[in-house]
Amino acid sequence: MATPSIIYKDLLFQPHTGANGLPTVEMVDESAGGARAYELRTDRPLRDEFPPDGRIRIAEPEAGPRCRSGSMRFDALYAMAVQEARQNAVSRVSDADYAHGKAFEADVYQTGEKWHFVWTRDLAYALHLGLALYDPERAMRSLRFKASELKACVEGGFRHQIVQDTGSGGSYPVSTDRVVWALGAHQTLCCLEPAQRTAWRAEIFPFLRDTIEQDRRLIFDEADGLYRGEQSFLDWREQTYPQWTADNVLAIAMSKALSTNAAYIFMLETTSACARELGHPAEQERYASWARELREAVNRVFYDADEGLYRAYQLTESGECTLPVKRYDLLGQCLAILFDIADEERARRMLARYPVGRYGPPVVWPQEADVPIYHNQGIWPFVTAYWLKAARKVNNVAAMDAGVRSLVELAASNLSNMENFDFVSGLAHVSVGERVGPVINSRRQLWSVAGYLSLVHEVVFGFRATEEGLRLEPTVTAWMRRSLFARSAHMEIRDLPYQGTVNDILVHLPPVAEFSSAVARCVRVLVNGTDVTGRTLSASELSPRNAWEVFLDASRGDTGDTPDGIVLTVNERNGIYSPPAPEWDDAAGAVRPEEGRLRLSFTQPSDPRIVVDIFRDGQVCAHGITQGEWVDPDSGAYREKIYSYHLVSRHLHSGFTSHPTPGRSTRSAGQSVRIPVAQMSSAGGQRDEHGSLERWGRPDDVIDLRGVRVPRTGRYAVRVEFSNGSGPINTGITCAVKRLEVLAQESGAVIRSAHVIMPQSGSWDKYALSNSLLVDLDEKAYYRLRLFEDPLSRNMSYLASNEKYTARAGGGDSCYNFVNLAGVHLSLINASQDQ
Structure with missing residues (x-):
C-alpha cells in the first residue's frame, strides 16, 4: 500500500528505566495487616499531563483482594486496578443529556473518570470480564439501571426492554448491540449465592425474552438469518465504516455486524438456559434453535476463508443488495472464539492471522490514514483482555504473552487503566502533523479496569466462576515466568470473594531453570487440604474461608500453539493503512447508458500501485481497473434490471482495500x-x-x-x-x-x-x-x-x-x-x- 505520510519512528516507546526496565514502582508503606501502599512513577508523556509529576500513590485495602507474586510492579498494578474499580463504584451519576446535567442517586458503577454515567455496553463487558466478582450486588443494581419497562403511555406487549444507549442516528434500531447486557447479567448470575441466583434469573428473564421478541420482529432479516445494526462498541460511524456514513447512517442500520450477532448468540443461549431453569420448555427450545440457526448464519456470511478471519460487517445501504467488505475487528474475532462460533481449526488460525503491533493488537484492521485516532488506529485494553481470553482458550502462547505484555506495560506507563491508546506509538495521546489522538480518552475506564482484573484472575490465577461453580487452572507461560515472576517460587492472591466465601490462592511455580515447556500445566489443586484436581466446585462444597494450593509443572515439553503470527514493525516499509477510496465522477454521469451498455466514470488515487475493483449487485465484476472509466459488458439488460455498482480501491503490494463508495445506479x-x-x-x-x-x-x-x-x-x-x-x-x-x-x-x-x-x-x-x-x-x-x-x-x-x-x-x-x-x-x- 501507499507509504504513510506520518512516520512514528521517533515516538517508539522508550520506557522509564527502573530496575526492571519499565516504569518504576516502590513500596512506601505496609500496615500491620499486610496492606501495602505503592508509588508508581513514569517519565512517559501522560494524557492531559496528569498526574503532573508523573507519579501516583496506590493503596491496597485493609479488607480486600491483594496479590503477592514476587514482582512488585505486578502486585502494584493489580492494586491499582482494584483501587480504580472502587473509585468507579459511586452513589450518584450524571450526564449532560439526563436530568439537565444534574447528578442523581444511583448506587452503581460509573463508566470512568470522565464519564459519570452508566452505559450498557461498557458495563456489560466490564462485568463479563470479571468485575461482577467483586460486588455482585452493585453489578445487579447497575444492570437494573440499564433495563427498563415501557412508559405508561405505550400500549402493547414486550414491556421489559434492555436499554440501547444514545447513539448513531438516534440509537435503536440503528445501534442494536444492547444485547451485550446479557453478558454482564450472566456473569453476575455466576457470582451469586444459590438463593440470589434463583431470584436474579427470574428477574432478568423477562428483559432477555422481551428484548429478543422485539428485535426478532424489528431488526431480524429472514433472508440471511442475521440481525441488523451497528457493530458493538465500534459506534463512531466514519471511524470504522465508509466516510460517507458520517451523514448517512441508514447503511449502518441495514448492515449486519459480526460482533453484534455474536453477542446475540450468547443472549439467545443465556435466555434458553434461563427458560430451562424456570420451567419454560417451549421458550427454552425456541431460543436454543434460534441460537443454532444464527451460529450457522454467522459462519456462512462472515467467515473470510482467504484471510482466515471473520469480516467485521456486511454492508447494505438500503436493504437491496449486500456488499462483503475486507474489514476485520478484534472484538468480533474474540467473541467468535469464546462463544464457540468458530471451530477449533478456525480459532487457531484467527489468533495467528490477526495482526499485532509492538504495544498490542489494534481493535480494527486495517487502519485509515485520514481518520482521527480512536477506534481507528487504536488499542483498547478491554478488547486486548478478550483477545487474551481467546488466546488462552486455544492455547496460543505467543498471543497470550503479547496480550499480557500489552496490558501490563500500558497500564504501568500511564499510571491508570486508560480507555485507549494509539496503536503505533502506544501513547494515550499523540500529535504528529495531522495525526492526533486518541481524540477521546479517560483514566480508569471501567472496562479497561475489568480487563486488567481479568488478566490477573482468569488468566494468570485461572480463577473462573461459571454457573456450575468455581474452577482453578492458572496459566503461566515461560515468558511470564522469566519476565514477571522470576523472583519468587510462588505467587499468591488473597481475599478473593466468591458467592459469600473468601478465597486465598497459592500457586507453586516451576523453577525458572526447569521451565522447558512454553506454558506450565496445572497438575494438582488442593482446597483446604483436599485434592480437587480437574474439578469444578459448587459454593456448597466450599468453607466460608478457603485455602487453595495449585501446583504447576513445566517439564513435559508442552509447546502450546505458538505460530509466528503477524507482528508488525511500523515504519515506511510496513503499511498499516488502507488505500483511499475512489470517487464517482458525477459530473460525467457516474453510471450512464452508452451504446446499449452501462459506462462507469470515476476518479481513483494517482498511485500506480492502487487499482480499482468494481462490484455489481454485491459481487465483484471487474478486477484491477487502472483507468477512470469502464464499460460493463454484462449490463445489456439495464432496461429490465437495475444494476447497483460500488467501487473499491486495492493496493497491489499490501493487498489492502479501501472502504466501498456509495452505490450508484441509473434509472430511466x-x-x-x-x-x-x-x-x-x-x-x-x-x-x-x-x-x-x-x-x-x-x-x-x-x-x-x-x-x-x-x-x-x-x-x-x-x-x-x-x-x-x-x-x-x-x-x-x-x-x-x-x-x-x-x-x-x-x-x-x-x-x-x-x-x-x-x-x-x-x-x-x-x-x-x-x-x-x-x-x-x-x-x-x-x-x-x-x-x-x-x-x-x-x-x-x-x-x-x-x-x-x-x-x-x-x-x-x-x-x-x-x-x-x-x-x-x-x-x-x-x-x-x-x-
Missing part, C-alpha cells in the same frame, strides 16, 4: 415513481406550503394512498422520503420507526409489509429515503400503501428509563416518533420477463 423515467405526500390521505401532521407533512408520527397518525400503479411488472423497492431533525446524527434516542404496508386495493390483502427506519439527521430540511420494502408488483393491478405505527414501531424514547432524558426530544412521560414526510418512491429493481 419509466423505472421509478415518486408519489408526493400531497396526493395521499393523511391523519395527523401539518401540511407545509409545499404539501409535505410536518411533525407526523403520533401513534394514531396514518398515511393512506390508494390507486397506486407501476409502469412495469416486476420487483420494486418502496421507500419513504422523510426528514428527522429531532436530534443530531451522532446521538439521541428518536430514530423514527413506522410500519409500511403494500396491499391489494381490491381485496385489501396485505402483499408485503415491513418496518421502515428513519434515523435522525440533525436537520428537518435534510430529506432522505428510508430502507426499502421489496415487493413484486403488477402493472395491471391497483395497490394501496399505508404508513402507520404498529405496536412494535418503537425507539428508545418509549422506555421509562429515558423519562430523565432532557437534552432533546424523547424524554418525559411521552414518546417521540415524529418525522416530516415528502413522499413515497417506488423504484424498479428487476422487471418481470413474463409480460
Whole structure:
C-alpha cells in the first residue's frame, strides 16, 4: 500500500528505566495487616499531563483482594486496578443529556473518570470480564439501571426492554448491540449465592425474552438469518465504516455486524438456559434453535476463508443488495472464539492471522490514514483482555504473552487503566502533523479496569466462576515466568470473594531453570487440604474461608500453539493503512447508458500501485481497473434490471482495500415513481406550503394512498422520503420507526409489509429515503400503501428509563416518533420477463 505520510519512528516507546526496565514502582508503606501502599512513577508523556509529576500513590485495602507474586510492579498494578474499580463504584451519576446535567442517586458503577454515567455496553463487558466478582450486588443494581419497562403511555406487549444507549442516528434500531447486557447479567448470575441466583434469573428473564421478541420482529432479516445494526462498541460511524456514513447512517442500520450477532448468540443461549431453569420448555427450545440457526448464519456470511478471519460487517445501504467488505475487528474475532462460533481449526488460525503491533493488537484492521485516532488506529485494553481470553482458550502462547505484555506495560506507563491508546506509538495521546489522538480518552475506564482484573484472575490465577461453580487452572507461560515472576517460587492472591466465601490462592511455580515447556500445566489443586484436581466446585462444597494450593509443572515439553503470527514493525516499509477510496465522477454521469451498455466514470488515487475493483449487485465484476472509466459488458439488460455498482480501491503490494463508495445506479423515467405526500390521505401532521407533512408520527397518525400503479411488472423497492431533525446524527434516542404496508386495493390483502427506519439527521430540511420494502408488483393491478405505527414501531424514547432524558426530544412521560414526510418512491429493481 501507499507509504504513510506520518512516520512514528521517533515516538517508539522508550520506557522509564527502573530496575526492571519499565516504569518504576516502590513500596512506601505496609500496615500491620499486610496492606501495602505503592508509588508508581513514569517519565512517559501522560494524557492531559496528569498526574503532573508523573507519579501516583496506590493503596491496597485493609479488607480486600491483594496479590503477592514476587514482582512488585505486578502486585502494584493489580492494586491499582482494584483501587480504580472502587473509585468507579459511586452513589450518584450524571450526564449532560439526563436530568439537565444534574447528578442523581444511583448506587452503581460509573463508566470512568470522565464519564459519570452508566452505559450498557461498557458495563456489560466490564462485568463479563470479571468485575461482577467483586460486588455482585452493585453489578445487579447497575444492570437494573440499564433495563427498563415501557412508559405508561405505550400500549402493547414486550414491556421489559434492555436499554440501547444514545447513539448513531438516534440509537435503536440503528445501534442494536444492547444485547451485550446479557453478558454482564450472566456473569453476575455466576457470582451469586444459590438463593440470589434463583431470584436474579427470574428477574432478568423477562428483559432477555422481551428484548429478543422485539428485535426478532424489528431488526431480524429472514433472508440471511442475521440481525441488523451497528457493530458493538465500534459506534463512531466514519471511524470504522465508509466516510460517507458520517451523514448517512441508514447503511449502518441495514448492515449486519459480526460482533453484534455474536453477542446475540450468547443472549439467545443465556435466555434458553434461563427458560430451562424456570420451567419454560417451549421458550427454552425456541431460543436454543434460534441460537443454532444464527451460529450457522454467522459462519456462512462472515467467515473470510482467504484471510482466515471473520469480516467485521456486511454492508447494505438500503436493504437491496449486500456488499462483503475486507474489514476485520478484534472484538468480533474474540467473541467468535469464546462463544464457540468458530471451530477449533478456525480459532487457531484467527489468533495467528490477526495482526499485532509492538504495544498490542489494534481493535480494527486495517487502519485509515485520514481518520482521527480512536477506534481507528487504536488499542483498547478491554478488547486486548478478550483477545487474551481467546488466546488462552486455544492455547496460543505467543498471543497470550503479547496480550499480557500489552496490558501490563500500558497500564504501568500511564499510571491508570486508560480507555485507549494509539496503536503505533502506544501513547494515550499523540500529535504528529495531522495525526492526533486518541481524540477521546479517560483514566480508569471501567472496562479497561475489568480487563486488567481479568488478566490477573482468569488468566494468570485461572480463577473462573461459571454457573456450575468455581474452577482453578492458572496459566503461566515461560515468558511470564522469566519476565514477571522470576523472583519468587510462588505467587499468591488473597481475599478473593466468591458467592459469600473468601478465597486465598497459592500457586507453586516451576523453577525458572526447569521451565522447558512454553506454558506450565496445572497438575494438582488442593482446597483446604483436599485434592480437587480437574474439578469444578459448587459454593456448597466450599468453607466460608478457603485455602487453595495449585501446583504447576513445566517439564513435559508442552509447546502450546505458538505460530509466528503477524507482528508488525511500523515504519515506511510496513503499511498499516488502507488505500483511499475512489470517487464517482458525477459530473460525467457516474453510471450512464452508452451504446446499449452501462459506462462507469470515476476518479481513483494517482498511485500506480492502487487499482480499482468494481462490484455489481454485491459481487465483484471487474478486477484491477487502472483507468477512470469502464464499460460493463454484462449490463445489456439495464432496461429490465437495475444494476447497483460500488467501487473499491486495492493496493497491489499490501493487498489492502479501501472502504466501498456509495452505490450508484441509473434509472430511466419509466423505472421509478415518486408519489408526493400531497396526493395521499393523511391523519395527523401539518401540511407545509409545499404539501409535505410536518411533525407526523403520533401513534394514531396514518398515511393512506390508494390507486397506486407501476409502469412495469416486476420487483420494486418502496421507500419513504422523510426528514428527522429531532436530534443530531451522532446521538439521541428518536430514530423514527413506522410500519409500511403494500396491499391489494381490491381485496385489501396485505402483499408485503415491513418496518421502515428513519434515523435522525440533525436537520428537518435534510430529506432522505428510508430502507426499502421489496415487493413484486403488477402493472395491471391497483395497490394501496399505508404508513402507520404498529405496536412494535418503537425507539428508545418509549422506555421509562429515558423519562430523565432532557437534552432533546424523547424524554418525559411521552414518546417521540415524529418525522416530516415528502413522499413515497417506488423504484424498479428487476422487471418481470413474463409480460
